[in-house]
Amino acid sequence: MTKVKARFQMNHRFLVSVSGLIVLIAALSLTTMPAAGQATSKAYTAPRTPDGQPDLQGVWTNTTYTPLERPKNVTKELYTREEALEIIKNAADVENDQTEPGTILDVHYDFTQFGLDRSQGGMALNLRTSLIVDPADGKIPPLTAEGQKRATERAEARKRMGGATDAVQNQPLSVRCIIMDRAGPPMLAGAYNNNYQIVQVPGYVMILVEMIHDVRIIPLDGRPHLSENVRQWMGSYVGHWEGQTLVVETTNFNGKNPFQGSSENMRLTERFTRVSDDTIRYQFTMDDPSTWTKPWSAEVPMKKAIGPLFEHACHEGNYGLYNTLAGARAEDKKAAEGAAKATSK
Amino acid sequence: MLLKTVMHREFYQMRDRFRRSTIIPVTVVAVLWLFVTAAAGQAPAYKAPRSADGKPNLNGIWQALNEAGWDIEGHAAAPGLVTALGAAAAVPPGLGIVEGGPIPYQPAAAAHKKENFEKRLTLDPEIKCYLPGVPRAMYMPYPFQIVQTQKFIMMAFTYARAVRTIYMDDHKEAPADSWMGWSNGHWEGETLVVDTTGFNDQTWFDRAGNFHSDALHVVERYTATSPDRLLYEATIEDPKVFTRPWKMSMPLYRRVEKGAQIMDFRCVEFVEDLIYGQLRKQPGK
Numbered sequence: 001m002t003k004v005k006a007r008f009q010m011n012h013r014f015l016v017s018v019s020g021l022i023v024l025i026a027a028l029s030l031t032t033m034p035a036a037g038q039a040t041s042k043a044y045t046a047p048r049t050p051d052g053q054p055d056l057q058g059v060w061t062n063t064t065y066t067p068l069e070r071p072k073n074v075t076k077e078l079y080t081r082e083e084a085l086e087i088i089k090n091a092a093d094v095e096n097d098q099t100e101p102g103t104i105l106d107v108h109y110d111f112t113q114f115g116l117d118r119s120q121g122g123m124a125l126n127l128r129t130s131l132i133v134d135p136a137d138g139k140i141p142p143l144t145a146e147g148q149k150r151a152t153e154r155a156e157a158r159k160r161m162g163g164a165t166d167a168v169q170n171q172p173l174s175v176r177c178i179i180m181d182r183a184g185p186p187m188l189a190g191a192y193n194n195n196y197q198i199v200q201v202p203g204y205v206m207i208l209v210e211m212i213h214d215v216r217i218i219p220l221d222g223r224p225h226l227s228e229n230v231r232q233w234m235g236s237y238v239g240h241w242e243g244q245t246l247v248v249e250t251t252n253f254n255g256k257n258p259f260q261g262s263s264e265n266m267r268l269t270e271r272f273t274r275v276s277d278d279t280i281r282y283q284f285t286m287d288d289p290s291t292w293t294k295p296w297s298a299e300v301p302m303k304k305a306i307g308p309l310f311e312h313a314c315h316e317g318n319y320g321l322y323n324t325l326a327g328a329r330a331e332d333k334k335a336a337e338g339a340a341k342a343t344s345k
Numbered sequence: 346m347l348l349k350t351v352m353h354r355e356f357y358q359m360r361d362r363f364r365r366s367t368i369i370p371v372t373v374v375a376v377l378w379l380f381v382t383a384a385a386g387q388a389p390a391y392k393a394p395r396s397a398d399g400k401p402n403l404n405g406i407w408q409a410l411n412e413a414g415w416d417i418e419g420h421a422a423a424p425g426l427v428t429a430l431g432a433a434a435a436v437p438p439g440l441g442i443v444e445g446g447p448i449p450y451q452p453a454a455a456a457h458k459k460e461n462f463e464k465r466l467t468l469d470p471e472i473k474c475y476l477p478g479v480p481r482a483m484y485m486p487y488p489f490q491i492v493q494t495q496k497f498i499m500m501a502f503t504y505a506r507a508v509r510t511i512y513m514d515d516h517k518e519a520p521a522d523s524w525m526g527w528s529n530g531h532w533e534g535e536t537l538v539v540d541t542t543g544f545n546d547q548t549w550f551d552r553a554g555n556f557h558s559d560a561l562h563v564v565e566r567y568t569a570t571s572p573d574r575l576l577y578e579a580t581i582e583d584p585k586v587f588t589r590p591w592k593m594s595m596p597l598y599r600r601v602e603k604g605a606q607i608m609d610f611r612c613v614e615f616v617e618d619l620i621y622g623q624l625r626k627q628p629g630k
């Protein structure tokens with residue numbers, strides 16, 4: 001067991017050190033994502049691939065400190081540059097704080113060895129106060145009655161499953177290495193490794209997500225979505241070009257990875273527009289009338305990053321999950337023995 | 346006499362011109378034929394359509410159509426290991442894809458292979474949905490897609506959603522060991538040659554326990570032999586396990602059905618009870 005644990009830590013440190021290296025090279029070169037990006041995108045014309053598609057190829061990161069929804073105490077749409085930099089600095093300082101020796105966090109992330117401050121990885125300076133751009137208040141629209149009912153049912157179903165460490169199925173999908181928020185879709189950043197590689201060939205755009213090596217090979221040939229009964233984790237996706245913008249429409253979700261309470265009927269539209277040599281504007285619209293009173297949209301800048309992507313063999317090295325559950329069962333056993341002793345006395 | 350001499354000379358000149366004009370092209374064609382045939386190994390001299398950079402275009406969805414996934418060596422049909430699955434989990438008979446006799450294991454490695462086979466139900470990494478490694482990924486009974494550009498050739502596999510990146514111009518040594526290895530590629534005429542190292546020792550070649558160490562070195566050759574067929578050849582080298590390098594080869598076929606695509610085979614979910622089931626909290630405890 002000790003060996004397994006040591007190996008887990010070593011693996012983790014190695015991963016962190018690799019990303020740390022990438023991070024240092026990328027070295028804080030913050031480029032500003034124009035808050036009102038429309039103006040710039042018109043002026044910029046993306047290079048073309050040999051078959052004439054706007055060229056989105058390369059390694060990109062969507063790392064950000066900007067929350068999906070606008071914080072409660074904020075009313076404006078945009079920060080000033082100074083305010084935005086201050087927020088990044090404070091958030092980075094919190095992430096760099098030394099963990100307390102002997103705590104779970106300290107075992108998982110030894111910050112004295114390698115920083116896990118996401119600002120180091122290179123990120124676009126986003127002046128927006130929320131990723132959500134529509135509605136204008138930066139908040140997810142209210143749930144419909146059906147959406148509320150589903151949320152309640154899901155919470156009850158979750159309770160019936162028991163505690164988080166009672167069974168592997170009670171753990172989050174990302175901890176189980178099934179799917180991560182980076183993959184989505186929609187694709188949103190997590191704490192680290194928010195890296196993507198885009199490769200284009202005639203008829204397809206391929207997006208490789210570093211986390212769990214998740215791939216979407218999006219067909220551009222105008223084919224229909226999969227038949228309605230075929231439901232997948234990442235749905236069924238088809239794409240087309242609208243001028244400079246790659247539009248990807250996804251349906252056929254399986255409902256096992258709801259996004260902000262969505263149903264399996266959600267229809268997602270993503271738009272990728274290269275607005276400068278080193279920035280892609282990623283926009284998405286969630287349309288799910290059975291969940292929200294109206295569709296809503298968000299926008300995230302993706303900044304050019306330094307590759308290559310490394311193999312993220314998540315499930316294969318998932319000692320943490322095994323040890324979490326094994327630890328919980330050891331605690332159960334200890335508690336049962338304690339109780340037995342108490343009654344025998 | 347004079348006339349005869351002139352005519353004679355003209356005849357020879359004409360004949361020489363004729364010879365020169367035909368012999369040279371015939372020779373060139375013959376030499377090229379030999380060259381192309383030699384470069385493509387067993388392959389007939391088929392010339393694949395080109396991609397934008399002038400290289401053979403291997404884009405598409407491909408799949409092996411053989412039984413190597415069960416055992417890369419020739420084998421007779423055999424019962425499966427799960428009684429309840431009956432004929433559905435039986436081992437289908439196959440000719441094998443290994444060339445030139447049995448796999449040349451070192452004695453200790455041969456014993457290890459035998460043990461792997463006997464304990465395959467608990468040791469085979471495929472059963473746990475672990476990344477398949479190379480070459481195993483190439484002949485599992487699922488399709489994979491090649492996405493080919495000048496700089497990168499990507500391969501996306503159905504099984505475990507595995508991915509290979511083949512670096513075509515930025516050749517590097519493997520930065521760390523990995524499940525799918527680190528692949529550098531180049532073109533030799535009609536053939537894509539992929540050199541892969543940097544493997545860990547966790548993957549197998551098949552369900553029969555054929556295995557390798559972290560010293561594995563795979564050199565693959567992909568050659569289009571018709572619009573919908575590739576010849577796949579791989580030389581396997583591993584001085585810790587085998588007495589000499591050995592070779593496997595097989596055709597890969599294009600999935601031609603309308604709307605063919607790599608679908609989501611996210612098998613982690615299917616193996617959780619197998620791997621973590623004994624750690625489920627017992628009721629009343």
